Amino acid sequence: MNVLSRLNNITAKTLFHTDSIGSYFEPIMQRIKPAWRTHWFRAKVLGHELLGADVLQLDLSPEKAWPQAIAGQHVLLTVEINGRLMTRPFSISSAPEQSCSQYPKKHVIRLTIKTHVEGAFTAKLLANIATGGYVNLSAPQGEFILSESVLTQPSTPLWFVAAGSGITPFMAMLNQLALLPHQPQHPIQLVYFAKAGEHLYVDELMALQQQLSQFQVQLLIRKNGHNLTDALSTCNVQSQVLICGPSQFKDDVDQQLDVMKHPKAQRQAEFFQAPTFAQTAAGEQHVHLSQRGQTSQLVLAAKDNLLSGLEQQGISANFGCRIGVCHQCQCVKKSGVVRNLRTGELSQPGEQLIQLCISQAVTPLELEL
């Protein structure tokens, strides 16, 4: 901690009873700057577009302090939904320097969001944002990017393998490649599986194909008999393969590439998982714990409440009544689903506060004590 933030912390603790001066003034700042928050960046909603029945595109203008993203990275999007702050990760589908014809003077990022009718977040998103309103963003994060070493090796063929909304980070990468001052020399292949009529950004991909002479698109539909074996047949062992889609799809691609003896070291993957409620065979659940800046991986018995589970692993957490009344064991669940043992209800998968003594792990969890 540097001197300044220490000073801020001590002043805030003594004079304001908060962890930083900013958090004391936050509710007042929000009167002037809606959605101003000490922990997150602000972004203005410039507009939105429905790209199909269940795909929503958001055009956001982040505040100046927001660190520029690298193509392929994602952000945590936080929106106040009926008074509750809810956070979900989404890939950015635009390139960092990409300008937007609709908003010529603004720095715009584009998020492409698959909506689910029953989703606690995506189903309510549209009703809770307004053009001209504000949402919050985390700094861009993630390692699913084109590394310098790959970009400076023009002989390395690039293979982008996407399924469904897994196209989003590739849109950012392809636009970034198209913006390079010199035509990239890499052969670039996009293998893009989706349901019939649900391929996104087809026009944009066709235009990119015009701009990038080495770029080829395969728009594929499984139902029409397209398969990975054919799609990947020309992928050689030198290729850098990037995979994005549901976890099952990622496994299928891995399996096919293994058969082709493509080296694992030359693959990158980003995949999303519908919450699976399966435990490990022994009725255990994995917990990624961060406590005072240290992280650890634990395996807890899923039937226990989290507080007892942690204690059995020798982790001491704050606690009080152990029956969910005193809120002493409150901690931040970064991700994963827990069951509230008092009400039997399942939690949201995103970031929220939980009480350890009345929560049971339903999926793998990420906790911050």
Place this chain on the structure above:
Amino acid sequence: MNKNINFEQLATELDELKRQTLAQVGASDAAYIRKVIVWQRSLEWGGRVLLMLGFLHPVWWIIGVLSLASAKILDNMEIGHNVLHGQYDWMNDPHINSRQFDWDIACDGKSWQRIHNYEHHTYTNVIGKDRDFGYGLLRLSNDFSWRLKNLWQFITYIYLSVLFQWGVSYHELAAERVFMGKKKQGRASNVDANELKRRFFSKGGKQLVKDYVVFPLLAGPLFLWVLVGNLIANLLRNLWTSTIIFCGHFTSDVHTFSQAECENETQGQWYYRQALGSSNIKGGKLFHILTGHLSFQIEHHLFPDLPSSRYQQVAPQVQAILSRHGIAYHTGPFLRQYSQVVKRIVRYSFP
């Protein structure tokens, strides 16, 4: 416990009322608590500035004291008490939640959560379990045998009110016999005595430094104006909070319960005890906000997690349910309730 009451039915009805009300909680409740916080901040800084304008005309100083006292009252009652209860945790706000929030009072928020949220709210008015019933200082029913010191307990009460924030702060340390007395048998302490001491001095010290050193020094030549202003603001806050809180559980009709009565208590019986162990105060909207909605003590005790912004709304329904089951609903205007408290303290001064 009263055998003629259908406790199961009572529990069903109150559970249903809670469920329905929680389902309505949303954007308006979040906006409400943020608005109260903005008011609190404005009154606090308005007050601190006005204290320094006392040299222009003393009336500014007086307004400053009142403004700062109101800010402290809002912070402790409507914001602190309710946020520390976890009533606004559903908002997922990184600052407005029971884990992060701390308040402008000598008491460490975490200590208060243990004693108040758990002990007091779980064992409300159970003699020997709920230390809030008389705070180990006052004899308020015949459940306690009379001792000589009870003779001057009205003076003890005045002292407690004047120093209320320190009483609240010392509450857990007294219960755990940290400094003196014999450790109570069977009292399972979660926090080590040294840690309790450290937090007591750390939080209390910060409060003293803030109100009696830092802000007076910032005022330069007006050091004394600000110091005395802060002292009076703290005093007014202490008197107000103590008075309101005493009205919540120590009016004449409030019942006490024995530990035996509460063994294997059902949810319905728990609701019954909470209702009879609390009393409300009638008043206007501003009055309710300044009491932190503890003027709806009955509703708060039935549903401690329900956001305070909903107590006014559920009160008529709670009253209707209780009256259908023949359970008394203790309420009355402030002066009537408070005079009952005074009478009770005086009455039990004597054997």
